[in-house]
Amino acid sequence: MHKDPRTILRTPCIKTVIYQIAGGEYLHLGLENALEVTLRSTLPQDIPDLLEIDFSTDGAALDKSALANNIWPISVRVTNIPRTNPELVCLWKGAGKPTDAVEFMKGFVDDVLSVIEKGGVTFNGKVIPITLRCFIADAPARAFIVGHLGYSGRVPCSKCWIIGKYIHNSRVMVFRGTDLTLRTNEEYRNKTDGEHHKEGVGALDRLPLQFVDQVVFEYMHLACIGVMKKFLEAIIDSKYSQTSQISKDRKVVLKNRLIQIKRYCPEEFARKPFDIDNFSKFKATEFRQILLYTGPVAFSGLVTPAVHLHFLLLNFAMRILVSSNSDETLLNYAEQFLKIYVSRSEDVFGLEYLSYVTHGLLHLVEDYKNFGPLDSFSAFPYENSMTYFRKACRKPHMHLQQIYRRRVESLRKKTRYEH
Secondary structure, three states: OOOOHHHHHOOOOOOOOOEEEOOEEEEEOOHHHHHHHHHHOOOHHHOOOOEEEEEEEOOEEOOOOOOOOEEEEEEEEEOOOOOOOOEEEEEEEEOOOOOOHHHHHHHHHHHHHHHHHOOOEEEOOEEEOEEEEEEEOOHHHHHHHHOEOOOOOOOOOOOEOOOOEEEOOOOEEEOOOOOOOEOOHHHHHHOOOOOOEOOOOOOOOOOOOOHHHHEOOOHHHHHHHHHHHHHHHHHHOOOOOHHHOOOHHHHHHHHHHHHHHHHHOOOOOOOOOOOHHHHHHOOHHHHHHHHHHHHHHHHOOOOOHHHHHHHHHHHHHHHHHHOOOOOHHHHHHHHHHHHHHHHHHHHHHOHHHOOHHHHHHHHHHHHHHHHOOHHHHOOHHHHHHHHHHHHHOOOOOOHHHHHHHHHHHHHOOOOOOOO
16 A cells, blocks of 8 residues: 555656746746647547647736736647647746746747747657647736736727726726727837827737737626626615615516516526625526526616617627627627627716726727637636646645646546557
């Protein structure tokens, strides 16, 4: 009988190499290593001649009781291999976020350029070239990594030249208008808008990216956690307008409807929202269910006709954009619905509703045209990885070392397919 479970798990005995960069600890596993993990678990006939790669980063708390235990993983996913999961390339841990985006991203950027220079990643004696498809992150992480103004600035949008207006009473920046002047990739690469770009070199400047097209607005943060949450703030908390708020009695009816719906929801829905009084604590999947599926029925007769119609515009547009079968005609409908939704939001909910996240809806159709359905470039797969990192840490110290060891243990198990 083995004396230690680490023998069975084949836990590595070698010391984990941890670097000190950007104000925190840094673990680098490597891009080629991450791609090899995906290729090893893929049937040979499913491996394409060119690997199309999405990459993503975002911050999350490992331990909510310790501010110094924030992590920022950089992960990649091969999008043209079916049912692939994100794989970790590198991981930063520290207080808040990295102090320097360029230093934080340097290892990943160097890896990408090295693989491209070599012609691709070598697997089973074959060199498979790679290409970067898009960069996926929420608005704060996008601004930090790309190196532009955040959502509270006058010109935060990386896709158009819209200028915000500051509302002093509520201290928010609002963005009116739907007829937009779009930025070009050449303008963005040359940083012609001095007010939008931060000074100095951007963390991704060395990568072969078309920044306007390939830095996407992903819908998990924008539409689910962003716009859907704002809608509930309007009708439940009257945050933006007193006239759009529903009464206490109607809140009870809404809650009961969601409870009834929950009973008949298929098991494919991981989370089934019902406690509408605590909607601020909903996860993205709960907001998504209301946005795409249950909202039209749940809100009917409880909100005013104008508010219900307003929600249906958003619902119809998002249903089109998550579908893989939407043609040019449907995409034109979605674009018009979103323009009407944004333009009427001020009348329905008030001026403060026109925040940067509401404006971002106007760019979703173009991203669909470039990359396909919204779920194909959403943050949902990457967000699921955050749970793995938390579970991998069994002790309250040496987190990166623990994550590395758990990862090696899982990789040393038999791969899905033998090549």
